[in-house]
């Protein structure tokens with residue numbers, strides 16, 4: 391199936407069906423622009439894929455007949471296998487790790503430490519130096535153990 395960049399205009403954006411929630415989250419951790427909702431009815435999923443020019447990732451073969459937009463079938467059931475499969479089928483876009491909100495897919499930006507103080511638990515504030523905030527849903531992130539663990543897992547996954 392290989393790389394497919396609709397219109398040849400650069401960065402591949404994704405949209406995941408509702409069976410691929412973990413994969414969607416992993417893609418956001420990678421910094422990839424990834425739409426995911428649950429539930430996500432087929433007609434809305436397909437319309438969004440088309441409107442946004444997104445590559446559709448799905449475990450549902452019947453969706454292929456309903457769209458002309460690039461579709462990548464993910465056969466694997468298990469999350470780790472899904473990542474391997476995705477990497478075989480799609481050349482992953484270059485993106486910055488942890489540049490997106492895991493909740494809503496929006497880019498996050500650094501939050502000055504002084505502004506983070508009243509927004510995070512005191513022990514978190516005392517323990518971490520770098521904070522980030524989602525431009526949209528205002529979720530706060532910090533470089534902490536979760537990030538380290540995730541980085542380790544990403545390396546492990548190769």
Ligand SMILES: [Zn+2]
Nearest residue numbers: 491494524527
């Ligand atoms: Zn957000």
